[in-house]
Amino acid sequence: MTETILEPISKIAELLRRREISPVDLTRDCLARIEKFNPTLNAFITVAADSALAQARQAEKEIQGGDWRGPLHGIPIGLKDLVDTAGIRTTAASALYKDRTPEHDAAVVTLLKNAGAVLLGKQNMHEFAYGGSSVISHYGPVRNAWNVEHIAGGSSGGSATAVAAGLCYGAIGTDTAGSIREPAALCGVVGLKATYGAVSAQGAIPLSSSLDHIGPITRTVTDAGILFAAIEENAPKPIENAATKTLRIGIPRNFFYEYLDSEVAAAIEEALLVLGKLTASSREITLSVDTDRTLQAAESYAVHAESIAATPELYQPETLRRLLGGKDFIESEIAHHRRQLEVARHEIKSVFSDVDSLVTPTTLIPAPRLADLQANPENLRPREVVMLRNTRPFNVWGLPAISVPCGFTKAGLPIGLQIAGAHGQEATVLQLAQAYEDATEWHKHQPRCG
Numbered sequence: 001m002t003e004t005i006l007e008p009i010s011k012i013a014e015l016l017r018r019r020e021i022s023p024v025d026l027t028r029d030c031l032a033r034i035e036k037f038n039p040t041l042n043a044f045i046t047v048a049a050d051s052a053l054a055q056a057r058q059a060e061k062e063i064q065g066g067d068w069r070g071p072l073h074g075i076p077i078g079l080k081d082l083v084d085t086a087g088i089r090t091t092a093a094s095a096l097y098k099d100r101t102p103e104h105d106a107a108v109v110t111l112l113k114n115a116g117a118v119l120l121g122k123q124n125m126h127e128f129a130y131g132g133s134s135v136i137s138h139y140g141p142v143r144n145a146w147n148v149e150h151i152a153g154g155s156s157g158g159s160a161t162a163v164a165a166g167l168c169y170g171a172i173g174t175d176t177a178g179s180i181r182e183p184a185a186l187c188g189v190v191g192l193k194a195t196y197g198a199v200s201a202q203g204a205i206p207l208s209s210s211l212d213h214i215g216p217i218t219r220t221v222t223d224a225g226i227l228f229a230a231i232e233e234n235a236p237k238p239i240e241n242a243a244t245k246t247l248r249i250g251i252p253r254n255f256f257y258e259y260l261d262s263e264v265a266a267a268i269e270e271a272l273l274v275l276g277k278l279t280a281s282s283r284e285i286t287l288s289v290d291t292d293r294t295l296q297a298a299e300s301y302a303v304h305a306e307s308i309a310a311t312p313e314l315y316q317p318e319t320l321r322r323l324l325g326g327k328d329f330i331e332s333e334i335a336h337h338r339r340q341l342e343v344a345r346h347e348i349k350s351v352f353s354d355v356d357s358l359v360t361p362t363t364l365i366p367a368p369r370l371a372d373l374q375a376n377p378e379n380l381r382p383r384e385v386v387m388l389r390n391t392r393p394f395n396v397w398g399l400p401a402i403s404v405p406c407g408f409t410k411a412g413l414p415i416g417l418q419i420a421g422a423h424g425q426e427a428t429v430l431q432l433a434q435a436y437e438d439a440t441e442w443h444k445h446q447p448r449c450g
Contacts, residue, residue: 208300
C-alpha cells in the first residue's frame with residue numbers, strides 16, 4: 001500500500017501529472033482499504049472494483065500519453081448511493097431500490113467521468129436521505145471512523161466516514177437540510193454545499209426538490225474546490241484563493257449559538273479568535289430563521305406517494321412514518337410555502353451589504369453514540385433535528401456553505417465550523433475556509449480507522 005493514501009487530491013494530482021504514481025495503484029490501495037475497513041464502518045453499499053480498475057487503467061494510459069485532463073484525472077472517489085450510475089445499482093439505501101440499476105449517469109457523474117475521476121462505488125446513507133444520522137438504512141447503520149461506537153451523521157454518512165478513513169480521496173454527497181455539512185463535521189472532514197442550483201441535481205433521487213443540493217466531501221478545502229469546479233453547472237473553473245484581510249464576518253449569535261455542547265462552544269470561540277486575526281472585522285448580527293418543514297415534508301411525500309401506496313413494506317418503518325407526515329398538505333398550502341421560500345432567498349441578500357461571510361458552529365453537539373439512538377428509537381428524529389438545526393437554514397436561503405474541522409472533544413470526536421456566503425459566492429466561502437485551514441492543524445489529524 002502506498003504512502004499517499006491519506007494525502008490530499010491537490011498533492012496526488014501533481015504526482016499523477018508527473019507520472020510519479022499510478023492511478024491503478026491508487027485505486028488498488030483504496031479497494032484494499034475498503035476491504036479492510038468497510039466491514040466495520042459500513043461506508044459502501046456497492047463496490048465497483050472491476051469498472052474502477054478499468055477506469056484507472058484508462059486514466060493511466062491517457063496520462064502516460066500526455067493527455068492529462070486536470071486534477072481529478074485518475075483520482076478514486078465515491079458517490080452517495082442516490083446519485084445514478086449507468087450499469088451500477090443505485091439503491092438510496094432502501095429495499096425498494098435494492099435491484100435498481102439506472103441506464104443513465106446523473107449529470108454530476110458525467111462531469112466527473114469527463115474530468116477523468118475513478119468511481120469506486122456507491123456509499124451508504126440514511127434511507128432516501130430522509131434523516132441526519134445514517135442509522136436508518138436497509139444495509140445497516142454507518143459508523144464513524146473516529147470512533148465506531150458513534151454515528152457518522154447523515155444523510156451522506158457513508159461518504160463522510162469513507163473520506164475520513166481514506167477509503168477514497170473524495171466523495172459526492174447530497175444536502176437537503178445539512179446532509180453534506182453535518183456528517184462532514186461529525187467525521188472531521190470538509191463538506192461544501194454550493195448555491196442552490198449551482199450543481200445540477202439531474203439524475204439524483206430527490207428528497208425535496210426545492211431544497212436539494214449536491215456537493216463534495218473531501219479532506220481539505222482545496223480539494224473541495226477542485227471537486228466543486230468539476231461538477232459546477234457552468235463551465236468548470238479553478239477556485240482561486242486571495243487575501244482575506246478585506247473580508248467582514250457576521251456572527252449570528254441568536255439561534256445558531258444557542259444550546260451548544262460546552263466543548264463545541266469552546267472550540268467555536270477559539271475558531272472565531274483565529275478568524276478575527278485573518279479578516280478585516282467581525283460583528284454580531286441577528287438573523288430571522290424559519291424552522292417550518294412543511295415544504296420538505298410535502299415534496300418528499302409526493303416523490304414516494306405511488307410507491308408507498310403499492311409497497312409500503314419495502315420502506316424502513318421510520319422512513320415510512322416520516323414520509324407519511326407530508327401526505328395531507330393541500331396544493332395551495334404547498335404553493336404558499338414555495339412563495340415564502342423565494343421571499344426568504346431574496347430577503348437574505350440584504351445581510352451581505354454589511355458582511356461577506358456568516359460563521360456558525362456546524363452542529364450543536366458532537367456525534368452521538370449509535371447504541372443510544374438504537375436503544376431509544378423515539379429520540380432519533382428529535383436528535384437529528386438538533387444536529388441539523390444550524391445547517392438547514394442555509395438550504396432554505398440557498399446560500400453556499402462549508403463545514404471545516406475546528407477541534408475535537410476530550411473523547412476525540414470531531415467538531416465542525418460552518419462558513420457561509422452570499423448567493424454565488426463560493427469563492428469567498430472557500431477563500432475564508434482555506435485561510436482558516438492554513439492557520440490551523442485540525443485537518444491533519446487522522447482517525448482510528450485511518
